[in-house]
Amino acid sequence: MSPVLHRTRIKICGLTREEDVRAAVAAGADAIGFVFYPPSPRYVSFERAAELARLVPPFVSIVGLFVNPAPDFVREALAKVPLQVLQFHGDEQETNCVGFGLPYIKAARMRPGLDLLKYAACFPGAQGLLVDAFVEGYGGGGETFDWSLIPSKLPLPLILSGGLNAGNVAEAVRCVQPWAVDVSSGVEAAKGIKDAVRIIEFVAGVQHAHG
Numbered sequence: 001m002s003p004v005l006h007r008t009r010i011k012i013c014g015l016t017r018e019e020d021v022r023a024a025v026a027a028g029a030d031a032i033g034f035v036f037y038p039p040s041p042r043y044v045s046f047e048r049a050a051e052l053a054r055l056v057p058p059f060v061s062i063v064g065l066f067v068n069p070a071p072d073f074v075r076e077a078l079a080k081v082p083l084q085v086l087q088f089h090g091d092e093q094e095t096n097c098v099g100f101g102l103p104y105i106k107a108a109r110m111r112p113g114l115d116l117l118k119y120a121a122c123f124p125g126a127q128g129l130l131v132d133a134f135v136e137g138y139g140g141g142g143e144t145f146d147w148s149l150i151p152s153k154l155p156l157p158l159i160l161s162g163g164l165n166a167g168n169v170a171e172a173v174r175c176v177q178p179w180a181v182d183v184s185s186g187v188e189a190a191k192g193i194k195d196a197v198r199i200i201e202f203v204a205g206v207q208h209a210h211g
């Protein structure tokens with residue numbers, strides 16, 4: 001296993017409360033995510049996300065997470081929330097992800113037979129490929145997958161997610177060497193309710209991977 005040569009970026013997703021935004025920022029998150037998928041227990045309205053976004057200082061990116069959204073839904077989000085990156089976590093095609101004037105990352109949900117190299121090639125406009133476990137409800141399931149299924153050379157920066165937590169993230173970073181990690185369930189006390197101590201321990205786990 002070779003040493004990790006870059007600082008692994010950290011995204012904390014599914015924030016719904018002021019104290020959780022403050023905790024993520026204070027712990028050193030590089031990005032925070034708002035879930036705009038109504039069935040999710042972490043769903044926030046655009047108005048709520050806009051309130052929470054006011055707590056985010058410069059140089060911490062605000063990511064909007066969507067699952068198979070109508071274009072007007074994304075446009076409304078952009079009009080109301082100061083998003084910097086779009087995350088598409090459903091069955092979208094490239095044409096559904098472009099044209100909003102913001103960079104986007106595309107989620108791949110790992111399942112048998114999914115060829116990540118072919119999948120990534122379908123999203124030439126993406127800024128990154130987020131690889132998650134395949135779960136019911138599209139995401140946020142807290143389940144890991146077999147990291148050895150990820151090819152060593154992907155054409156896009158890799159964001160690793162799926163069941164990460166303070167106990168496994170250092171190993172994940174050393175094994176997979178992703179550009180970034182993304183976590184939701186693993187830093188929660190309950191669905192949609194983050195835990196400041198778990199956030200701090202998660203960030204420490206990433207730092208620990210760097211030795």
Ligand SMILES: O=C(O)c1ccccc1N[C@@H]1O[C@H](COP(=O)(O)O)[C@@H](O)[C@H]1O
Nearest residue numbers: 013040139140141142161162163184185
């Ligand atoms: O967080 C959600 O509720 C969610 C809903 C629908 C799609 C994606 C969702 N979250 C993303 O899921 C992954 C993995 O989360 P976890 O750490 O395993 O709970 C992560 O990328 C979230 O951004």
